[in-house]
Amino acid sequence: MAGQILNPDLLLAVPLAPLVGSAIAGLLGTKFFGNVVGRKVSHTATILGVFIALVISVQTLMAVMDGATFNGDIYTWMNVAGLKLAVGFQIDALSAMMMCVVTSVSLMVHIYTIGYMAEDEGYNRFFSYISLFTFSMLMLVMSNNFLQLFFGWEAVGLVSYLLIGFWYTRPTAIFANMKAFLVNRVGDFGFILGIGLLLAAAGSMQYDEVFAKSATLATMTVPGTDWPLLTAACICLFIGAMGKSAQFPLHVWLPDSMEGPTPISALIHAATMVTAGIFMVARMSPLFELSDTALSFVIVIGSITALFMGFLGIIQNDIKRVVAYSTLSQLGYMTVALGASAYSVAVFHLMTHAFFKALLFLGAGSVIIGMHHDQDMRNMGGLRKYMPITWITSLLGSLALIGTPFFAGFYSKDSIIEAVHASNIPGAGFANFAVLAGVFVTAFYSFRMYFLVFHGESRWNHPVKHSEGHDSDAHHEEDAHDDHGDDHHHHGLQPGDKPHESPLVVTLPLILLAIPSVIIGYLAIGPMLHGDFFKDVIFIGENHTAMATLREEFHGAAAMAIHGLQTAPFWLALAGVVAAYYCYMINPRVPAWFYAKFKFLHTLLDNKYYMDKFNQAVFAGGARAVGGGLWKVGDRGLIDGLLVNGSAKLVGWFSTVVRNIQTGYIYHYAFFMIAGVLATLLYFFPFWRG
Secondary structure (H helix, E strand, C coil), X not given: CCCCECCHHHHHHHHHHHHHHHXXXXXXXXXXXXXXXXXXXXXXXXXXXXXHHHHHHHHHXXXXXXXXXXXXXXXXXXXXXXXXXXXXXXXXXXXXXXXXXXXXHHHHHHHHHHHHCCCCCCHHHHHHHHHHHHHHHHHHHHECEHHHHHHHHHHHHHHHXXXXXXXXXXXXXXXXXXXXXXXXXXXXXXXXXHHHHHHHHHCCCEHHHHHHCHHHHCCCEXXXXXXXXXXXXXXXXXXXXXXXXXXXXXXXXXXXXXXXXXXXXXXXXXXXXXXXXXXXXXXXXXXXXXXXXXHHHHHHHHHHHHHHHHHHHCCCCEHHHHHHHHHHHHHHHHHHHHHCCCHHXXXXXXXXHHHHHHHXXXXXXXXXXXXXXXXXXXXXXXXXXXXXXXXXXXXXXXXXXXXXXXXHHHHHHHHHHHXXXXXXXXXXXXXXXXXXXXXXXXXXXXXXXXXXXXXXXCCCCCXXXXXXXXXXXXXXXXXXXXXXXXXXXXXXXXXXXXXXXXXXXXXXXXXXXXXXXXXXXHHHHHHHHHCCCCCCCCCCCCCCCHHHHHHHHCCCHHHHHHHHCCCHHHHHHHHHHHXXXXXXXXXXXXXXXXXXXXXXXXXXXXXXXXXXXXXXXXXXXXXXXXXXXXXXXXXXXXXXXXXXXXXXXXXXXXXXXXXXXXXXXXXXXXXXXXHHHHHHHHHXXXXXXX
């Protein structure tokens, strides 16, 4: 099949199938058109659309592995002064793999949603949104030009705004979706600047045409400055990725996005929206490879995110927020790999993380169902015997997350650590420390959550008193505990109730996601990192040797896992698990002692490094001050005062003057008529000029 061109009509069906399902559920299944179809038709149409997209995506991946490709336009929108604006697809190993990840995780989320949102009035609307989100993400990963990339980029941002604020009657949800929208606009401003720089310099928006001119672009500077153009463009593009993939300091929107229903937490924060930035930088590897400055910027930002966001996960008590901060930290790991010029390793971790993080989010949702929508881990404990499927799948997901040998997360996470250690990019030293320390931190907060939820004494019928001094994040998250919004008024188990396992429609996706969370790393590491899977897709310069070092040291997946049992990351992870077990199972007084001794540190973490307060005071406060000034001076003073009211007063004054001339006497009017005629004659026939 080498050299075969894929069928563009079949490829077009991949994004269009979820779009059609979204239209059926969103138009015919809501009050907009009178709710023509019911719940069953809505979820069937959307699930069928995503299933069709998954089947075609898997076929496409298999064809691509046999050598088939596609890079062409599907529809030309317009040509402006020689600039072509079109909708097109570039299907290669990178995009085909992303198509499979997006559609498979999305299908699991769609099925899971049937059980999770069963009691919600917005059932059909929710299915429409998540299917529309899938369409947007597919358009992003399949694009062959910057215009379509930007369309998909903004579309996922818009739909995430709708999903985070799905329960629009809750003030906390409205605040969270507005926060996500505004923070992403900051990143997108940099993103569109980067696209604009490349368009101005290369004269094209097609990937292949811009990449073909990369050597020339590397010699150019930003007009009017001595800044290397490619460095400026790559940093601007990465600022877009910082917003979408929640990198420090544009990470602040992601934890608050937990206000949305749990299924969208899995969809947005596991396999789709937050990975868009990672995918974009990997796609732009021919450009980033020519700027060590940009790569250094990337690796430092990723290191800060990987380590310091992990610290915040230690003190969270809301089960979804623990997983959310875990996502932030793991996105930092992926970004570090990008900065180390190990793009394929970053994409590999993106894929493995998509499965086990979706599993953890959906497992958290299953726990929330069993606990009657109580999300506070301090009210749980001992759920292992009541929710066996949720327990075992969550354990597998946690083992994958901390990088246990033979699990999927081990192969990708260990490869990142090795790549950073072998990297010669400035900033790699700090990155090496950050990713190693992050191993212990990840293991500690992951198994803190696991032990508090599934082991120990049962606390649901006698919830502990939550004081700031008891290893608490002191977040006042009572509103967040009702994961089904204002439509549900029961918080937690009532006296005499017991937790229960979730229905099959919820547990089946957990089982199906647990399988790749265990085996996908073992199966895929050879071809994806050390084979020809990304040949001619991801480009690495000769001066960047991290991937070459990894290939030299790789002797098979089994040998890597066995060797991993002797390395520092494994022992750090084991230390994290043991520390969590001791602190929360054997001697709970240890966390209280730490709180008493290091209260200032707890306060710092509890306030999320005060970044939210800084943003509120500086940016939101500054915007209010500027807006208030513009309102008082511009709106009230200039527009209302001078233009509107001033012009009215001027007309009134002029009318008063003119009114004095209107006497009512005929001889006065005759006098003014004669004077007017005389003035006209003197003006047009000036006899004094001769």
